[in-house]
Amino acid sequence: MKINTSKLIRKVTESCSSPNGLKKIWASPDSIDHLKGEYFSFGKLRILKQKRLSSMVTGTDLKKQEMAKSPKAPVLVQKEFANLQYSTSQNDYLKPPPPPVTEAGEENEDDSQQQQEETTPLSLTIPTFDNVQTLPTPMTYTPLSPAGLSLSPIKDQKQPDQPLQIKKKRAHGSPRIGGGLDSVLLESQQRVISELIPAPSFQQQRVVSLPTVNEEPIPSFEPDIIPKEFAHTNIDTFDNHAESTLVGYPLQHLDKAHVLRWKKVKKIGEGNFSDVLLYESLDQTDPKMMQIAVKRIKYPVEVTDITFRGTPQYNDTLSRLESSLTRELGVLKLLDYPCIVKLYGINNPIFVQSKTPLRDLLAKNPALPPCDMIMSYCSGGDLLAAISRCLGELDIWLIQRLFTELVMAVNYLHDNNIIHRDLKLENILLKYPLEHIIALKDSPVFTSLNMIELADFGLCKQIQPGELCTARCGSEDYVSPEILMGVPYDGHLTDTWALGVILYSILEDRLPFDPPPNATSRQRNRATSHRIARFDWHWFRLANTELDAKEIVANTLTRKNQRWDIKQIMESIFVKTEMESLTF
Ligand SMILES: Nc1ncnc2c1ncn2[C@@H]1O[C@H](COP(=O)(O)OP(=O)(O)OP(=O)(O)O)[C@@H](O)[C@H]1O
Helix, strand or coil, X not given: CCCECHXXXXXXXXXXXXXXXXXXXXXXXXXXXXXXXXXXXXXXXXXXXXXXXXXXXXXXXXXHHHHHHCCXXXXXXCCCCXXXXXXXXXXXXXXXXXXCCCCCCECCCCHHHHHHCCCCCCCCCCCCCCCCCCCCCCCCCCCCCCCCXXXXXCHHHCCCXXXXXXXXXXXXXXXXXXXXXXXXXXXXXXXCCCCCXXXXXXXXXXCCCCCCCCCCCCCCCCHHHCCHHHHXXXXXXXXXXXXXXXXXXXXXXXXXXXXXXXXXEEEEEECCCEEEEEEEECCCCCHHXXXXXXXXXXXXXXXXXXXXXXXXXXXXXXXXXXHHHHHHHHHHHHCCCCCEXXXXXXXXXXXXXXXXXXXXXXXXXXXXXXXXXXXXXXXXXXXXXXXXXXXXXXXXXXXXXHHHHHHHHHHHHHHCCEEXXXXXXXXXXXXCCHHHHHHHHHXXXXXXXXXXXXXXXXXXXXXCCCCCEXXXXXXXXXXXXXXXXXXXXXXXXXXXXXXXXXXXXXXXXXXXXXXXXXXXXXXXXXXXXXXXXXXXXCECCCCCCCCHHHHHHHHHCCCCCCCCCHHHHHHCHHHHHHHHHCCX
């Protein structure tokens, strides 16, 4: 029997978007299971499973708990919007959605009846544009957390009277797993900018496709190549070792004769899946590697906690983690472009040599050693933090320069049949602090040096020309309507959509699909996905300003059949004129 969950979905949606706190919704365990792929990741949602009855609890109590745990996200102060003009001419809209479809066999909310309900087989409906009759369900993702099930705040907790801000920096300590099996399904803790990642045990809910990428063949693991001291070291040794000194292998020479050593300086960043640390060379060899950024993978609790061993969560998590890791490393090894972060080396060759590095390591040792990716260091940090620090006041020449480099990086990826799928402000790294970049403006080297590096290839994919993707992944504010709809999508065009979101955000100092500055409380309570699906964005600060950049936003934050691809963005006046001045 097919379960009808539409009523429950509506209730959860209302509850999740309610600013006033706790609400309980009772439903059968199967209904909950059915919803998990959609809703488990809602920041305010917790699922309490009982034997025959489940409840979902949403509310501010959970938010508060998590907010107390998470460091504050950088706040980007907004300008006054009191006299803003409202411009709609450049936008197109979907027609208002018809009322939600009522399916036969609707669930009864009555508790007593719920208790009677026995297991009902789940059915999977893959929506297409033909049969989508309601707006897509708001989605966030719940990546797997080594810290367990704590939930983080998510943006719709904003109170109506709060100043606008691009605040959606990741929640520290809320790691994700992404990219695995092209469906990246891990659960339990979410980041503030979320990925649309269903939980691992709910893959029947979601379009799950195995990777169709033509991955570069990775040579099979040769045990001899791993230095003895690493191949049989336990995790404590690695941890102590990693605290102070890092031993790494340059990608070109994965043998013991070429090991390099670095000393830890400090932590410089944190993602959902990794800690990023600055190290300085102890060998004084290659100047490029004097200072390096080390991306240390955070292993989810499901693979580190021995009590999970042998459980479906363990197996699922392990394979997704492994898939994500090998994908990111496999792609990074191939890339060589000024505006893209470089992978210089690795702390253990097995991570780049084996197709199943984690399983191989676990076969030798019960605990996983750290995985440290040795990467180029960008001393300016990420663009979101930089913009936040300067209160969103970037000169247009600088916006033009940074965005042009980003477009060139994405063009390089697309030319090489790679889609990024997680383009966002946090993944754009500045090679130098913003003030240094500004000071360099009139220097002769300004046009010969790249100022950004694109990072975080955990969700990228190598694709065949014309291939469509099905994995619903990305970050909530940057995700395109077709991904929200769950239909197969062209990854090139979802990348250019994200470029539109990025450019708009830098220009307007706000994310395009946040509630508008003059929003009514009803608008404020609407999910971001609702506005995305309706292409509901407007110019505010720049409503009356003529700017070449605006045509890029207008032609990317639009329907996929009208959306510019990367070549068209490169042909725009804003990008083309800047590109012509660059010499790298
Ligand atoms: N090479 C680098 N140089 C300087 N800072 C970096 C570098 N790489 C990453 N960072 C910092 O660390 C943060 C997290 O890095 P990254 O996005 O690669 O991790 P992640 O775990 O994949 O994150 P996410 O949660 O977005 O998937 C970045 O936003 C940035 O601030």
